[in-house]
Amino acid sequence: MEFRSILLILLFTAGIISLFLSVYSFNFRSTLLIKYFRILGAAVAVYAFGYGFELTSSTLSDMLFWSKIQYIGISVLPGLVLMIAICYTGKEKWQTHGNLMVIFIIPLITLVSRELNDFHHLFYKTVSINTASPFPMLEFERGPFYLLHDFYTNIALIITTILFLQFVIRAAAFYRKQAIAMLVATFIQWVGFIFYLFVDIPWNFDINPLLFAASVPVFAVGIFKFSLFDLAPVARDNIFEELKDGILVLNLENRLVDFNQVCKKIFPDISKQNIGLNIRTNLGNSHKINEILSSNISPQDEVLIMEGNKVLYFHLSVSALFNRENKKIGTIIIFKDISLQKNLMVKLEKMASIDELTNIYNRRYLISLSEIEIAKTKRSGRSISILLIDLDDFKVVNDHFGHLLGDKVLKVFTRIVKESIRNIDIFGRYGGEEFVIIMPETSPEKAFIVAERVRESICRNPLKIGDKQIHLTVSTGVFGTAENKFLAFDKLLDFADKALYKAKKAGRNRTIIQE
Template structure:
């Protein structure tokens, strides 16, 4: 072996070592990146090819050369399609990397590998292999067969397609990823150029320069790994992000025609499908019979509003954002529909908790006062009467002590359910305290309010609460007052009603007393 060939073998061997190191590193990162397994396979195949070529150059006779050529074809045919798979994954085109696709991609490489091992019988890959007579080293030349042309064209096609995909993807991703994309791109282009020089006879001593070039590409891969964390921080394809969004996204142009949408939008708007591309968004919404308050006058300001889908009864936050080109000219809008049904439900529940009593689901004290004050203001403005009816359950503490708090809660709910049967749509009903309740009666004078209080009292008396221990009598004492002047306040009315209620208790409970003037009298039917 002359010195020049020896140097060549050393460089080729270094290339093989770098390939193995790349495979080991990718193995350590296999849980971080989905592309690691493919990168490991590509590096191992490259190492087989490169070391096979090194041993070919170190061979002493034609028999050894033929053996190491066969070893090279264990890895060589599979490198280009494996590299293409790696690029597809890197560019977020994993949808194309399916089992059928992989079977198709690796069919020709598999046949090439098998044909290389059986070439002595059919000579499809090489017509012949012979030693160069005028070389000072043991070097072989080949006469290519028809399958060699198929193998070479297929390899070139895979590398060229991978390069085109990378260039396409580079335009769609952030500039910061150039440290990853350029090494990957050179890893495709440089072997193609080297192979081309070899085929036209411009390589030194007619030797295959691709293994030497792979030493350079392996170094570029290492640089990309340590400078930009290739295999760890790969850009996520925008298409993948677009389709993975839980929010519905519809993209329209300046003529309000739909130019794109994601799966989430299709699930929200049932009329949206592949035939919707090019249709006016207003026509789609009309077909949906949905009233989305979107303004169609080329608004350059962002629009935000809430919308309820009539079909699914879900609530969405809709954000319409204008899109501009490099010249700041508006070219369309992005409509984003975010499902806020759970949020709105929670808001409604919180609002309900803010103004209702948790046990009885009627107004709590604070909200009752707010509502009843509004009723007072309306009564003053319309010069109409308004009465307040305050009552509490008789001997409620004894009920709790004897039967337990569970029965006490049932007694409260029992009273509320009976009272509701006597309410008018305009009445305001609230829980004033533990066992105390209050009703605001708009457009009702005090004697009519007393009559209604008496009906509720009588109904309670005649309707005992059914318990496991038998029927439980539940009665209540009532105090009734009315607004006399516009200067009256709700606090004054509640105090008067409370004093009237106290009179009912003093008289033996289960009674109705009215605040008339400065006195409190028991209600009678003939009053």
């Protein structure tokens, strides 16, 4: 087999492999990294096929035509390799429209100057056919735009190498293999470019399409094989389209493989430096993720996270992740922010249980809590007491001062009562100006003391409402059950009401115990 045939087989094979990997990348979610790799594979294929057809040409015009085709791929290769390095190493701040224009302005100049070389001869000064070679080959003298492209390629490869070297040094052990693969791919490109520039290759044969094509599968290994091929693309295809929830992806060893930007907002401490670390043991005891996942969580659970003085609620969903062969390869953890729903539920519960005016329990919730407390008392065998308090002649206050000021009186009254009772006591508005206090583990005699303390505090200290002083008195009926004597709430209330009636009949401003 003649030498040209061998070269053509190598070039067309290189082009086919590069094109195949470019098309194959469509099986994965189109991240910026995947997009640049996809274009790189296509550009290398154009380069390899174009050079192959150039070598099959026998006329200068055909060679120049295929040379122009090649530069559709050649011109963008340095920029694509650099962008792959930027994306791969997580230099998000570099990925701006301005930087993109800077990176690809020289490739654009290279492409335009090559395509229009017939008019200015600044890319190739002269072109001819080398007849001394075993088969016709294009021979040319390099012009300034050609040298500009060479200089730019050197700079791009230098920056790419530095980025990958830094990444290899700093990367977690879990990702170091794939980072080394990316570095090896860059070195392969370096070898081809340096040989082409400084080594006297017979007949000026261009080995770059072969070496660039050799770097494409190595790039594919670095991008796909070690984690992205087995785990991250599957995870991203399944769930990363919906970015409103925080997402963590772990492998079988509980190492962090991926996370989205929403997750970073939930856990500001998480970073790409955590990728590859065991999330349960290597993030430190103070890390919020570690705190949550180290606890016993169910596949569907709710967790709360403190953000300063603010409490955030999340629905935590833990699901197994399977590949196309239905083999478990990791875990997806989704944090769905349910703070709005939770806060709404709290407000609704408060509206359903709290008296809007006095901010204490309303009648319905008061009765419900009282019945629960009475049931507890029955089980414990201890005593319980009830106080039924009525504001004396409160209608006169409303008629004389108005309902607006009357409402303020009720608010001040409830504040005074709250200061006089325990946290375990149940205090609620039964209706109008009547209030009920349930006092667990309290005898009627002790309840009487509390009622008197409240009465005297109200009686001796006029309520100050704005610039007005309102003299108010209260009457209270007290009833309590001794140990092993239990009654339902309505019965307790009925006895307390009878005591209250006696207090009113006796002249108000007093406390009566119902025997």
